[in-house]
Amino acid sequence: MAAKPFIIFVLGPPASGKGTLCKRLAEDHNLYHLSAGDYLRYLINGPLADQPDIVDAVRSGGTRGLVRGDVIVSLLIEKIKEEMSKGTSVFLLDGFPRNLEQDKAFREAMSAEFKSDTPDLTISISCPKEVARARYLNRKRGDDSEDLFNERYSNYLERDTQVVELYRKGLIEVKADGSLSIDQSYLKMIETLSREPAWTNLISNKQK
Template identity: 40%
Template sequence: MDPADCIISVLGAPASGKGTLCKKLIQDPRFNGRLHHVSVGDLLRGMPSGPDINGHIAAGTVLPGNELVPILRAHLDSLPRSSSEKKIVLLDGFPRSLEQEAAARNVMVSAGSEEFPDLVVYFSCPKEVLRDRYVARKRGKDDGRLFEKRYEQHEKECPRVVEKYKSKGVLVEVDSSGSIDESFKALVGVLETFLEA
């Protein structure tokens, strides 16, 4: 078992840029290979057997924490450490609900903290921009109905998670409504400040 030294939760609505910006971050030489990007959705969809993630998306529900947390914990522990550098995990899309947050609190703590997570980055973006992005990346295969369902699920659960982390002083908001380069610059600034502290 090799726990992460630091866990950064990355939250935001569908099409807010979580996956795109996290993938760009791990390739940035300024972070010297220390960052690991774990997309919770991609992890679950890639499992040969396990929770029915697509069923939950179709039903507009969130996967229960007691099903999800053990999978995440095992995956995080299995991530390799880059030489003597700290292992920093960007946990993309978790937790999505207060129930998931409670399930993770005592199980997912990093080696460098007694709290989960060490930092929360929330990408804020207007719904109209999110919808346009979502429909565009589906290349005409989705007329926006699935976006509306996913956005409704996000609005039902995530704001309470955001408020909790804001009250604990571990949340930083990044405006991701602009271009990828503008959003990335803001995100890098947040991470550099946090990691240098």
């Protein structure tokens, strides 16, 4: 098992293409795609179904802030340790952290658990509200609605962008402005990553 995990934060508004881009990046480079929201939903429908406080918090807002940062972090750290025991060393954290509290709790936990200064890379996907809204409503998932989109996008602007600003120095920015297809956005992301020493060293080491 690797001494410590390589952590990549992937941030962006709802329906900006985070999940799609993360899945493709993970498949192409043998990385582990860990969607915080999807993982929490999996837990409350299985392993944590008997813990009503967590179940209610996740169903009411999940990673957007209603579950305490330390609770989310403890769950993610355990998942990271589990996957590391299987040989995984690089993790794409999709949609996490959502606020400064979660970021602080995660960095403190990583330092205590792995003596690791986290994150190793931060990717921010920017997407205009009108483009994100159209994608959000077109996907017709669960209880998606225009009101819920507006709430989630507002939450992103109020909280998530504080995390983006925290990592502004060295931030890897990917634009999804509607003029580019997902394939084109992905190629732009790879092009930008290829100029980052931390990424090129990572890929070089994985190929040895």
